[in-house]
Amino acid sequence: MKISIFGLGYVGVVTSAILARNNQVVGVDVNPVKVDLINKGNSPIIETDVDKLIKDGVENNNLKATTDSKEAILDSDLSVVCVGTPSNQDGSHNLNYLDKVLSEISDLIKEKDSYHLVVIRSTSPPGTTEEMIEKYFKNLNVGICFNPEFLREGSAVKDYINPPYIVIACNDDKSIELMKEFYKEVDSELLITSFKEAEILKIVSNVFHALKIVFGNEIGRFCESYGIDGRNVMDLICKDKKLNISEKYLKPGFAYGGSCLPKDLKSFLYLTKQKDVCLPLIGNISLSNEAQINAAINKIQSHNKKSVSFLGLSFKPGTDDLRESPYVRLVEHFIGKGYSVKIYDPNVSLAKLMGANKEYLEREIPHISQLLYEDMDDVMDSEILVINHNFDIKSNIQDKKYLVDLS
Ligand SMILES: NC(=O)c1ccc[n+]([C@@H]2O[C@H](COP(=O)([O-])OP(=O)(O)OC[C@H]3O[C@@H](n4cnc5c(N)ncnc54)[C@H](O)[C@@H]3O)[C@@H](O)[C@H]2O)c1
Known part of the structure; x- marks a missing residue:
């Protein structure tokens, strides 16, 4: 393949060096020092095995570098974008380099008749690739792929050749086929997903x-x-x-x-x-657990209804253990807020509950006997159905129900 690589930092140099074993590769960077180093057969980064790959690539005439994007785009069918996306002051990714290079590539692709594939490897927040497609690549004869990079500095060559998996998101079938070809020497599962999922996966x-x-x-x-x-x-x-x-x-x-x-x-x-x-991390675990319960409460309340059924009450399916069940907390909350509450859990029956469990339940939900139903059909008439365990309720569901799935 004829490949151009934009951004000769850690990712770009490693990618160029490896791809140059079997492809015609041209690396592009705005930094002439890096370009010069590569053209002299030297690596601009310190990374195991990269020196030799660069030297071999240049000697075999498979690898060269340039500051001239036009030359690179016109002389390749596929461009890999590895420019930096460093942190802004506020913590967000700085997408200026990515934006600039994609704008440049888009202008140059307009000068070509043939199909061109742009593979974005720069780490970016979800939605970035779709935004860039909208901004720069609409109605062009171009494929866009987001392909997160998982290499680690220090073992980058090994990681590139032997990744946990290859994940791609593409805007057309042709890009998918080209990406299979691009990775034909890497023995790893290729997974296809959406742009946003691929972007957030890396982060x-x-x-x-x-x-x-x-x-x-x-x-x-x-x-x-x-x-x-x-x-x-x-x-x-x-x-x-x-x-x-x-x-x-x-x-x-x-x-x-x-x-x-x-x-x-x-x-x-x-x-x-x-x-x-x-230990701030472990010390805050329960705080996050509370946030999860509050988020569920907000979700249920957001429907502005007054009757709710909970399908599942024990802390997990397949047990009648109610101690510290977060679902009991939900039920308590909505009883307190004056909702009409119904509960169904085939493993929780007052007649069968004994000891700590029964005591716990009667203490936490004093009028539980009036709220517990033995038959699932009897709880399906509430306006909101909260699914706590993995119940298959599709056959029972009636129209105009608000489902909150916490399972
Ligand atoms: N370093 C890693 O281990 C690693 C691993 C996985 C993913 N990533 C991601 O890959 C991306 C690249 O990381 P890096 O560490 O290689 O970055 P880097 O900062 O080392 O290199 C980026 C290069 O892009 C060049 N560049 C900037 N604008 C350009 C333009 N318009 N045209 C051509 N070149 C341009 C810069 O001069 C620089 O050489 C980042 O988004 C990073 O988060 C990095």
């Missing part, structure tokens, strides 16, 4: 990495204060791929509750206070 991945680092460090500080080896603890945590390092507990849904998580989190925070260890 969320980095947020998640930051979260993991901070969590690991907080556990480390806590353990140190108790003379425990935090690395050993985290090694054991990471060994559990069923619950700890897994998909479990990571999908958006409703707040946590139950007899274990709130209790042990509280006790953990008590222990941190005893040792005067400051």
Whole structure:
């Protein structure tokens, strides 16, 4: 393929060096020093394996660099955009470089008759690519692809060649086919998604990495204060791929509750206070859980109706454990606000409930017996239906119901 790469920073240089093994690559940068270095067979960045790839690419005449965008666009069928998107003062991404380079590319593409694919690799907030298409690429013979980059500096070549997956969002089928060709030497699953999802995916991945680092460090500080080896603890945590390092507990849904998580989190925070260890991330977990409950309350209230049914009451499906169930909190709230409330949960029957569960329920919702229904059909007449567990209610649903799905 004939490829132009815009922006010869970490991403652009690594991409150029690797692609030059089997393609005709021209790198473009506004910085003539970087361009000069590459044309002399030297890498402008320090990165394992890149020096040799650049040297080989230039020697084989597969790689050159220029400051001339026109030459690069006219001499390529596909452009990869890797310009920087640094932080503004307010924390937002600075999209000036991206905007400028796409405007330039759009003007140059107008001079071409053939189809041109523009692949954006610069990290940008959701909506950016669609905005740029609207602004610069409407009615042009052009494909636009957003393809987030997951490489890490220090192991960038390895990461490029062996990514967790390849994610693309494209505006036409031809771009998808070209992207398959573009990645034919990378043995990794290619996933197609929407522009906004692909854009936020990159940002969320980095947020998640930051979260993991901070969590690991907080556990480390806590353990140190108790003379425990935090690395050993985290090694054991990471060994559990069923619950700890897994998909479990990571999908958006409703707040946590139950007899274990709130209790042990509280006790953990008590222990941190005893040792005067400051753990802001873990210390704020319950605050975020409260925010989730409040968001659900706001969602239900936003319908401006006065009757609501809750399908599911226990803290999770398949149990009758009601202790610290966030759904009980919801029910309490709406009873307090004067709503007509109905509850259905096949696992929660006053006749069968015993011990701590029964006591808890009668204490939290004193008139619960009048609100609990044994048959799902009996609760379907409320104006708002709140689905707390995974009930299949499609067959029961009547018109003009407001559904709030918290499952
Ligand atoms: N560095 C990483 O590890 C990494 C990993 C994944 C994604 N990303 C993302 O990739 C993008 C690039 O990151 P980077 O670290 O390579 O950036 P960088 O700042 O190192 O390099 C950007 C380059 O773009 C050039 N440039 C600016 N405007 C230009 C224009 N109009 N035409 C041509 N060149 C232009 C600059 O001169 C610079 O050399 C960013 O959005 C970043 O968030 C970076």
